[in-house]
Amino acid sequence: MKAIGKKQSVLPGFGPSLGYTVFYLSFVVLIPLSALVFKTASLSWSEFLAAVTAPRVLASYRVTFGASLLAAAVNGIFGVLVAWVLVRYRFPGKKLIDALVDLPFALPTAVAGITLSSVYAANGWVGRYLEPRGVKVAFTPLGILVAMIFIGLPFVVRTVQPVLEELDHEIEEAASCLGANRWQTFHRILFPTMLPAILTGFALAFARAVGEYGSIIFIAGNMPMVSEITPLLIITKLEQYDYAGATAIASVMLLASFLLLLAINLLQKWSRRHAEQ
Template sequence: MALVLKQPSVLPGFGLTLGFALFYFSLIVLIPLSGLFVKTTTLTWEQFWHTVSEPRALASYQLTFGASFLGALINGFFGSVVAWVLVRYRFPGRSIVDALVDLPFALPTAVAGITLTAIYSSNGWIGRYLEPLGLKVAFTPLGVLVALTFIGLPFVVRTVQPVLQDLDMEVEEAATTLGANRWQTFRAVIVPELWPALLTGMAMAFARSVGEYGSVIFIAGNMPLKSEITPLLIMTKLEQYDYAGATALGVVMLVVSFVLALMINLIQWWSSRRHTAR
């Protein structure tokens, strides 16, 4: 029995377009990426393990993943509030605010980096009010958190917003007529609908933050063991021509990124199955 690889169609161009797409994607993305894994095979296991588990690397994971996680949590909460306000309420300037939410996607990361540093440094617009309170943001791990929160801002808003928009108001009306107060309706009717989107948005914000470089390096201060993120450590190793070390750390980051991407896909698969099941 012949395996059907492609269903017949009268439209032309399948071989040409798919062939070109695969060729191009392999050349630009797949082959160079697999080169990273091939390069690690030139390291012995001891060398690899030594590089990825030295104290400086461990400290950088802790900062990178910790700040990314906190940033995702902050954006999970405030992103939902922003999505809710944008969908449910009308106020002057709403459409401008809605458009501006995407700014962190469109703004080059270097611009975000120097701007946040200027604002949060001790004589900056916000930093000067935090300094007397004993809060130093720029050039500390707190600065990393600020940059990663900025970078992750649009994700939760943009995943929760369409779900809120499509939410059937009649279900909420029914809940209220059945005697639920607004808070109960929110918790028992709205939140369960939002969960998958919220989780997806937070996972995306986290995944993006873990690899972020440009916006962080200006505000972080980049002190080894204290405020050095993993992508910067890779960069430092590259500048010292330690290609093996950079590759080892790069593989760790890449595996983490793939696991996160897989998780995001699983969440989406799970929620779309839940939706079609009804």
């Protein structure tokens, strides 16, 4: 006999499901991150500061986070344009272009890096026209930006695209009937609705770019103090059996990424409240 007044769960087996979820997340996420922190804790404070503030390490931070932010911003603009075209227009080859957007998801990162470096090299399809004009992409920091834009574009497109598909065209027609021009309709009606999705895509593209390794090392040149990314420096530390130094640098990247993503999530929350008002 069921107890009177006992509230039934909507999902059966909530307790075991929650326990499995906590166990799975702990096993996959929390335990590896805890091992990273504990290994870093083996260093003294002075050793930790020396490891994470060395000139070569600081230069890699500037390259990695600077290029990641710039690539995410570029994808935030052009990703919205691509999503807009795919949703609002009909043209031959639309399904093919829609499928090509997902190509960076499926393409192995090493293949992407080799392809980009061969295309933008001095004798490549694109590089042969750029380098005579003074624009060198391959084996420069610009090549890092190109690789990050390549691997981050799908995150913005696939995040914004469903929001555009759900927008009611009648709202735009009503705004037009009330005298709003196209810019006012986009700025005051469409953009506030799209902003949370744009910020989400920006955050995902940024996080993907920060942790990218395979596609970048082939096109970056990997010159210390110039075009060396932080993940490559961590690999270099591991190859030198400097495990504590590698985990110290990884901890800084983890903390910086967490703080930036937290700030973006708070901005998303604010934008949703602003759009609902």
